[in-house]
Amino acid sequence: MRIPFLPVIILILVNLLVDSLIYRYLRHRFRSRRAAKIQFWSCIVLWVILIVALCLPRRGGDNSILLTDMWILFTYVSVYAAKYILAVAILIGKIPHVFYRRSWHTPFWIGLSLGALTLAVFWFGALINRFRIDVKEVTVEIAGLPEAFDGYKIVQLSDFHTGTYGTSNSYIDKIAAKILQIKPDAVVFTGDIVNSRASEIDSHIKSLSSIKAKDGVYAVFGNHDYGDYADWPSDAIKEESREHLRNAIREMGWTLLLNDTRFVKRNSDSIAIIGVENIGDPPFPVYGSLSKAYPTVADSTTKILLSHNPAHWVDSIADNPNINIPLTLSGHTHAMQFELCGLSPAALRYRTWGGLYADTDATHLLYVNIGLGTVGFPSRIGATPELTIFTLRPKKQSL
Secondary structure (H helix, E strand, O other), X not given: OOOOHHHHHHHHHHHHHHHHHHXXXXXXXXXXXXXXXXXXXXXXXXXXXXXHHHHOOOOOOOHHXXXXXXXXXXXXXXXXXXXXXXXXXXXXXXXXXXXXXXXXXXXXXXXXXXXXXXXXXXXXXXXXXXXXXXXXXXXXXXXXXXXXXXXXXXXXXXOOOHHHHOOOOHHHHHHHHHHHHXXXXXXXXXXXXXXXXXXXXXXXXXXXXXXXXXXXXXXXXXXXXXXXXXXXXXXXXXXHHHHHHHHHHHHOOOEEOOOEEEEEEEOOEEEEEEEOOOOOOOOOOOOOOHHHHOOXXXXXXXXXXXXXXXXXXXXXXXXXXXXXXXXXXXXXXXXXXXXXXXXXXXXXXXXXXXXXXXXXXXXXXXXXXXOOOOOOOOOOEOOOOEXXXXXEEEOOOOO
8 A cells, every 4th residue: 555755745735724724713613612622632633643654664564554554544534534525615605705704604514514424424334334245146148158057156256355354254254154145156256365465364264264165166366465565575575475375265275266277067068267367457467368377268168257357358358359258257446445326436447347348249248346345445435345146047049
């Protein structure tokens, strides 16, 4: 979690102006100085914890430091989001003063109410909504699907970011219990099981091991699983962390697909589950290779691709006549952990940020799961954690 210097300086200056505006308004608006004093001392506390957060070794420290930093920054951001609304309301109330030499105080009370509501929404997202699992059911029609796989059920999980939960397993156990009730034929995990260090998974191995399916659990790495978001004493130690994570996933009984393929068989029929390492757009390094994972991508075998970043589908698979992969499953976006009425700021960053997408002639489908966990910002405002159930059906031939 890098914090860019210039934007932070600009943000600090803006926040100082906001604090000053609110303090001056409270001091002149109310006879009692209590409100102004609360504003003053709360600012001091918030600025102190911000300085502490900025000084913490986010990339070099262990997971407990990352969690402490995450919650401090979230507290700061949630409070100042509410303050911005109040500051705008105060400025609106000052407009009549320019013309009539008197201020309008109604906007202050409206801004105070909306600010309090904003603060409540942030913390509802952090304490409640990020654990409210949304089970979505999707039927996917695939041309040439073998008859034995008609009705085949796959559960997709993505972006656990287990380090965000510390050592608690209650949420993972809740997810495992839901999967047990669903009884899928297969479970797939599309990357980002940790935030930055393999050691984050150690407390969760037993709970993650309880996620099972008849034909197994298949997983790929996401961009956070390579250790690129942490500082390491040497490349050798970084590689040890990756190997630790690979071994932990295998210890869980999951099949880790690192540019590899497994075939699931039903009698004489089969489908291929392909897993590539992370292939994404900058600044994310490219580790994956579809040609290595499955050299004959144009053959007639029904194939399901697990690829963490949906940019891989956009850039290389959609509308590509030389690739016969009818369904790609991805994660990565989290819908930026913010979605209201089907709208998300993720749409400004990703062409495909959540749900089902198709290319021009609908021969290549993509589903983007918005993930189960959080990273950096421990809240989900809308964008409820997603567990997706796919039911495969043969595509009917048009007459």
